[in-house]
Amino acid sequence: MRVKIALLLHLYQPVTQSEEVFRRVYADSYAPLIKKISKTKNISVSIDLPLSLLEQMDRYGYQSWIADVKELVRLEKLEIVGSAAYHPLLSKLPKNIIEKQVILNEYGIGYYFGDLQNLEGESAVLLRDVVGFFPPEVSVNERVLSVLDSLGYKWMIIDESSIPFDLNYQHKHGVYQFKDYSAKLVCRNRSFSNMLSFKRDLDVEEITDALRFFKANDKSFAVVMDGEFFGHHYGEGFLVFDKLIESGQVLDIEFSTVSSYVEDEAPVLLKDFVEASWGASDQDMSEGTNYPMWCDPSNEIHKLQWDLIDTVLSFYKDDYFMTEVEDYATLPIWKAEGLSQISNSVLRKKVAKEVLLQKSLHSDQFWWASKKTLPAGEFLYDPNMIRKGLQVIENFVELYFGGKDLALVQEKIARIKSVLEES
Known part of the structure; x- marks a missing residue:
């Protein structure tokens, strides 16, 4: 059997x-990336x-890009995986919020890439073969796996950081089975993934050396990384892509989807699983x-942000809108024209409320408050992006909270703004 990446x-x-x-x-990375894969x-x-x-692709007129992706899925050049709609840290959230983020994302994938009618010609979303899942920031625990x-x-997908230290595996990366869950855990090869993610030169010797090692040891593995590396994070990233593919193919290494890799691997029983x-x-x-970039115990802003999020969620009333809105599953309920087609005004308001809440949980508000320096040298602090995150939360609470609840949340928002002014 060939070695797979x-x-x-x-x-x-x-x-x-x-x-x-x-x-x-889009110009630096997304457009050329799809052409490169094609x-x-x-x-x-x-x-x-x-x-x-996808919502922003649609808003800014890149429907042809979405169509190109759909065609590559049909040709089996691309495999679309599931995720959370608005990129929160799922393992920091309660089960009901995790479910809604995942299901809302399924609605989005179905709307943009699925068939919008069934065999009888009725309105429906048909999306086949979405079997894998990428948790935003690979933020995982057993609660996420259970959902x-x-x-x-x-x-x-999980990271090697989720594999306990005391398990003496030769390689932490691989495919695992945890307890009696049917869903497998695919642990990415962290060193190889990060080698690519933070590369800022065209010397590919370390890449080819690593490929030779894994080829010699007959070891397949998963590389999981931000797609923006190619062209945006690193202007010459597509040359690195070419060298990676060329070096692998010379060694007869197959570049496959994660699902294909999982099918070939016998899962290792995982005794423990770390958040x-x-x-x-x-x-x-x-x-x-x-969570050093998103929930650092020594970071004052992080502590205030999570206190705010926890407070908002403690006041939140779960309306189970995902089951009530199934009749509208073909509608883009994340934008005004989709919401306007829900005739029941109470349900329409409930759906709008839920979508805005999910948007308010995005991880970037914490990322840009981390004050960490990436291996490539970027310093992660942007008060403007933090304030934008606060604005989404403000929009939500001002529309749907009242009385003491609203006053308390506004007080916490004001405290974060004050810290930003002082820093």
Whole structure:
């Protein structure tokens, strides 16, 4: 059996992104990436396209890009995977919110890539073969796995940080079975994924050396990384892509989807499963910092942000709108024209409320407050992006909260704004 590299690319822009930046990333990365995958022979790629990204693609007129992706899915060049609609840290959220994020994202994928009628010609969303799941920031715990398993997903990406230190595996990356869950855990090869993600030169010797090692040891693995590396994070990223594919094919390594990789691998029984994210190093985990970029115990802004989110969720009344809105499953309920087609005004308001809440949970508001420096040198602090995140929360609470609840949340928002002014 040939050695496989399963490549999963995560494409994402937050709800708070500016149109100018979105269009720049599209030109730098998204447009050429789909063309590159289309023209590169003998590869298949898994791709995560959350609703947060697709909504903006639609808004800014990139319907042809969506159509190109749909065609590549038909040709089996691309495998679309599930995710959370608005890119929250799922493992930090309660089960009901996890479910809604996942199901709303399924609605989005179905709307943009599925068939909008069934065999009888009736309105329906038919989307086949979405069996894998990319958790935003690879933020995972057993609660997330439980929800995905109940929804029928066959595998979920995890990082090596979720594999306990005391398990003496030769390689932490691989395919795992945890307890009696049907859904497998696919642990990405962190060192190889990060080698690509933070590469800022065209010296590919370390890449080819790593490929030779895995080929010699007959070891397949999954590479999971941000798709924006190609062209946007690194202007010469597509040359790195070409060198990666060329080097692999010379060694007779197959570039496959994650699902194909999972089918070939006998899962290893995992004794324990640690809550973690892909931003956590071994040192972070040993210090109890599972989310260094998003929930750092030593970061004052993070503490205030999560206190705010926890307060909002404590006041939130669960309306179970996803079951009530099934009759409207073909509608883009995340935008005004979709909402306007819901005739029941009470249900329409409920749906709008739920979607706005899900948007308010996006991870970028924490990322840009982390004050961390990435391996490539970028310093992660942007008060403007933090304020934009606060504005989404403000919009939600001002519409749907009142009295003491509203006053308390507004007080917490004001406190964060004050800290931003002082810093």
